[in-house]
Amino acid sequence: MVSNTAKVDPVWYPWLHHVTDEKPMTESFMSVGRVGTVVGEDSFGNRFYENNAYPVPNNRWVEFFVNLWKDYDSTQIESEWLPWLHHVSNDNPTTHSSVPDNSNGHTVEGPEDTKKQVEEVLRGGELSIEDQHAELDNREFEFETPTADHSNSRGDFITDPVLEAIESAEKQKITSPRSKTILVFDVDGTLTAAGQQITPEMREFLIETRKRVPLAVVGGSDFKKVTEQLAGHDKDLLLSLFDYVFAENGLLGFKGTEPYPVQSIQKAIGDDKLQELINFSLRYMSEIHLPVKRGNFVDFRNGMIKLSPIGRSCSQEERNQFVIFDRENGIRQKFAEELQKNFGKYGLQFAIGGQISVNVFPTGWDKTFCLQYIQDQYDTIHFFGDKTAPGGNDHEIFADERTVGHTVEGPEDTKQQVEDVLRGGEDL
Numbered sequence: 389m390v391s392n393t394a395k396v397d398p399v400w401y402p403w404l405h406h407v408t409d410e411k412p413m414t415e416s417f418m419s420v421g422r423v424g425t426v427v428g429e430d431s432f433g434n435r436f437y438e439n440n441a442y443p444v445p446n447n448r449w450v451e452f453f454v455n456l457w458k459d460y461d462s463t464q465i466e467s468e469w470l471p472w473l474h475h476v477s478n479d480n481p482t483t484h485s486s487v488p489d490n491s492n493g494h495t496v497e498g499p500e501d502t503k504k505q506v507e508e509v510l511r512g513g514e515l516s517i518e519d520q521h522a523e524l525d526n527r528e529f530e531f532e533t534p535t536a537d538h539s540n541s542r543g544d545f546i547t548d549p550v551l552e553a554i555e556s557a558e559k560q561k562i563t564s565p566r567s568k569t570i571l572v573f574d575v576d577g578t579l580t581a582a583g584q585q586i587t588p589e590m591r592e593f594l595i596e597t598r599k600r601v602p603l604a605v606v607g608g609s610d611f612k613k614v615t616e617q618l619a620g621h622d623k624d625l626l627l628s629l630f631d632y633v634f635a636e637n638g639l640l641g642f643k644g645t646e647p648y649p650v651q652s653i654q655k656a657i658g659d660d661k662l663q664e665l666i667n668f669s670l671r672y673m674s675e676i677h678l679p680v681k682r683g684n685f686v687d688f689r690n691g692m693i694k695l696s697p698i699g700r701s702c703s704q705e706e707r708n709q710f711v712i713f714d715r716e717n718g719i720r721q722k723f724a725e726e727l728q729k730n731f732g733k734y735g736l737q738f739a740i741g742g743q744i745s746v747n748v749f750p751t752g753w754d755k756t757f758c759l760q761y762i763q764d765q766y767d768t769i770h771f772f773g774d775k776t777a778p779g780g781n782d783h784e785i786f787a788d789e790r791t792v793g794h795t796v797e798g799p800e801d802t803k804q805q806v807e808d809v810l811r812g813g814e815d816l
């Protein structure tokens with residue numbers, strides 16, 4: 389049986405809906421026999437009455453159009469009338485426009501009009517538009533060339549000691565010969581906790597380390613995500629922290645601030661095969677049963693497709709829940725094997741990536757892809773990553789003969805192992 393407010397006398401609505409704690413004085417104020425002025429009528433034909441001779445809340449009531457005795461409920465009232473009827477507001481649709489009064493709202497006719505109206509608002513405020521521009525220019529100026537007082541134009545994210553360390557590392561780069569060793573790091577689970585941003589301590593550790601040895605970072609994620617995780621969305625800060633930055637395993641890369649040419653999966657595989665793979669995957673994932681499913685099951689990138697059975701728009705909590713479920717049921721392992729069986733012939737590889745995805749990419753487009761840019765510059769390449777087991781997205785570069793691989797359990801462990809390597813007195 390569905391319960392609703394049918395068969396409730398309207399005189400009880402304010403009490404029932406917590407508008408008041410006062411119960412109506414039942415006998416004398418039941419709607420029968422009340423006399424008042426009609427203040428309006430809603431589109432259903434219900435009529436609204438007011439008589440301020442009665443005490444609040446009984447001074448307002450409704451008489452239903454279909455006046456079957458007590459066979460009515462509040463869903464038969466046009467919602468615009470409810471605030472007035474329940475004393476939430478003294479405005480009713482007849483005394484007041486149903487368009488909400490929002491003096492801070494602006495109706496615009498398009499981008500040009502938006503611009504004009506914004507300028508008008510700013511002119512009315514404390515800063516003229518010229519002042520606003522001037523302030524923005526100053527900010528950009530500070531941003532490009534940090535001044536002696538380091539007035540923290542990058543916000544709280546970067547502290548003065550960090551800025552000093554960057555400057556000193558830059559100077560050192562110019563004055564001292566480069567080392568023969570480079571340290572290459574994975575991002576997620578290695579420099580940061582899974583899915584999280586780097587801590588200020590970890591960033592300072594990198595800056596200190598870079599005074600002794602060049603650093604590179606190779607993330608499986610796209611450049612935006614890598615920047616977000618390591619530098620709070622600040623691309624320039626990110627590029628200033630490492631000698632090389634590689635996103636999407638190096639399909640998109642920088643040496644200093646110089647970008648390498650970008651590679652793409654559709655160029656390599658072709659759209660017919662790509663679509664066959666995507667269709668197969670959507671069909672396969674549609675038959676998996678999980679505790680929950682969300683959205684964004686196929687994430688298409690330059691050099692990789694991320695297939696996520698739960699969907700990449702899940703919350704952190706749902707993500708954690710999936711990790712446990714996946715560990716117990718081997719969801720991604722089975723999916724990756726099935727993909728390998730059907731599409732390995734196209735020169736594609738399948739690896740369990742991060743916490744919720746299976747990564748698909750052309751063979752050799754794993755993290756070893758980035759090595760082509762550094763292999764000739766250094767004698768020893770140390771790699772630190774958390775997913776170094778077969779099937780993990782660090783496995784290939786970890787096992788590659790061009791690198792010395794290190795398996796880490798998280799940022800703290802990374803720090804420890806870097807210190808061990810540096811203490812080893814290797815010829816840097």
Ligand SMILES: [Mg+2]
Pocket residue numbers: 574575576577578773774775
């Ligand atoms: Mg990782």
